[in-house]
Amino acid sequence: MRAxxxxxxxxxxxxxxxxxxxxxxxxxxxxxxANAYGHHLDCIHPLINNSDMLAVSELSxxxxxxxxxxxxxxxxxxxxxxxxLQQAIDLGCHIVVHHTSQIAIVNNTQQMxxxxxxxxxxxxxxxxxxxxxxxxxxxxxxxxxxxxACIMSxxxxxxxxxxxxxxxxLNDFQTLTTQTDVRSMAxxxxxxxxxxxxxxxxxxxxxxxxxxxxNTPSDQLKPVMKLSAPIVSIKTLQAGESVGxxxxxxxxxxxxxxxxxxxxxxxxxxxxxxxxxxxxxxxxCSLVGRVSMDLICVDIGTxxxxxxxxxILWGDDKLRVETVATYSGTISYELLTGVSSRVxxxxxx
Ligand SMILES: *Cc1c(COP(=O)(O)O)cnc(C)c1O
Numbered sequence: 001m002r003a004x005x006x007x008x009x010x011x012x013x014x015x016x017x018x019x020x021x022x023x024x025x026x027x028x029x030x031x032x033x034a035n036a037y038g039h040h041l042d043c044i045h046p047l048i049n050n051s052d053m054l055a056v057s058e059l060s061x062x063x064x065x066x067x068x069x070x071x072x073x074x075x076x077x078x079x080x081x082x083x084x085l086q087q088a089i090d091l092g093c094h095i096v097v098h099h100t101s102q103i104a105i106v107n108n109t110q111q112m113x114x115x116x117x118x119x120x121x122x123x124x125x126x127x128x129x130x131x132x133x134x135x136x137x138x139x140x141x142x143x144x145x146x147x148x149a150c151i152m153s154x155x156x157x158x159x160x161x162x163x164x165x166x167x168x169x170l171n172d173f174q175t176l177t178t179q180t181d182v183r184s185m186a187x188x189x190x191x192x193x194x195x196x197x198x199x200x201x202x203x204x205x206x207x208x209x210x211x212x213x214x215n216t217p218s219d220q221l222k223p224v225m226k227l228s229a230p231i232v233s234i235k236t237l238q239a240g241e242s243v244g245x246x247x248x249x250x251x252x253x254x255x256x257x258x259x260x261x262x263x264x265x266x267x268x269x270x271x272x273x274x275x276x277x278x279x280x281x282x283x284x285c286s287l288v289g290r291v292s293m294d295l296i297c298v299d300i301g302t303x304x305x306x307x308x309x310x311x312i313l314w315g316d317d318k319l320r321v322e323t324v325a326t327y328s329g330t331i332s333y334e335l336l337t338g339v340s341s342r343v344x345x346x347x348x349x
Contacts, residue, residue: 001308003229003262005339006315006348007043011222015208016050018220022191023198027052029074029184031205033061038267038337039209039225040345041065047208053094055203059087066091074116077126078102089113094149098126103136109145116150116184119176121169123156130176150182150201158189159213166190170197189213192220210315211332217320225336226315227343229262231280231307232295243297244289249274257288258298260311265293267339268313269328272296276327279312279319280305287327 019028030051031037036044041064048054048069055074056062062073075093079085082105088095089111097106098118106115117137120127128136140146153173157163170185177183184201186194191202192213206213210223237243237251258280264270268291276287278296283303287296298311314321314335321332328335 001230001232001261003227003266003313003343005039005343005345006226006228007039007345008222008224008226008348009046010349011210011224012044012046012208013050014222015210015224016047019191019202019204019207022195023186023202026198026200026202029053029055029201029203030208031055031187031203032065033057033076033205034337035061037205037209037333038339041068043345043347045347053201059084059091062088062091062093079105081105082108085109085113096126096152097140098128100128100132100136103140106146107139107143109143112145112147114147114149115140116152117148119151119153119173121153121172121176122165123154123169125154127153130172133176150184151177152184152201152203155185155187155190155197158187158194159215161189161193161214166194170194187213192218206333206336209336211321211336215322215325215331217322223315223317223320225321225339226348227262227268227313227339228310229260229266229313231258231305231309231311232261233259234300234305234307235259242289245292246290249289249297255288256300256302256305258285258300258305258311260296260298261294262311262313263292263294263296265340266343267335268296269324269330269335269338271330272324272328276324277319279316281309282318284318 028051030047033056053072057076073093078096094114096116118127119133157165183199186197186202188204188207190197210221212218237255242250262268270291277284278298286299288299289297314324325332
């Protein structure tokens, strides 16, 4: 008996179809960095097979992805040496170039290389400054071995729809680029809220996995990962008795508690507060006491429960990962990418 993550193939297909519906005419680069946001590369074939391109953060991820597909790969953090450039070219990656040090390496290439040039329009993490961009673009365009396949930028605040930075970044991007450039800007939040950012390629991540970038569940999206774990014990606390490490939760009346076989060692968040919902036999019950490495404790009230029944931690229409994230002071991205290798991953219709 152990924790399981069921990965819904039909939900992946559905969420990708929502991206395509919202961004007609655009090509889709599905973000499958961090092992497909924690969903495991070998469980997400609908995305791999039906996206125009797939994006990973680093070379080690590109190597794993290339082992299972021939589709185009975008390498988001780019390359940092001639050796890495060669590896990326051998893997057939499109390479993001975001720093002037990478331009020097790329411009020395001995073989054809496809690059995506990244401009910093306000995120101030990766990307060339406007001046560096203007200086470097002609150098790259003059090199017959370098194909500037796309110009990209990334939003800092797209999940805050009214944030003034969104418009400022979009304006800067439009000023620096031209209609004839192939362009890419939109992440999930922009796809869902700012149609004018669609351009030629969209870069959805979290929405493909059925979670909303705004951290409140969306009816439009279907959860992909259903995380469940078995009930390994049931006991009744007398009023005044506590449960778990630190004895932080004390029953004020006699209370039936289910002990569920999942904990922070599996990626269930240790910071989940008392009252975080856990779905047991169709009923939303409350987490009580501290989350430990292998176990959590749940107040099941009068719900009928047997040892061996399954509890659902997230990924049901009644209990979305965004809700658990909110109770844990984090975002769905962190919970989904944090499910550990102890959990069994299973593809599901
Ligand atoms: C991860 C990532 C995305 C996707 O972001 P979501 O919020 O998950 O949609 C888009 N663009 C870049 C450059 C990224 O690194």
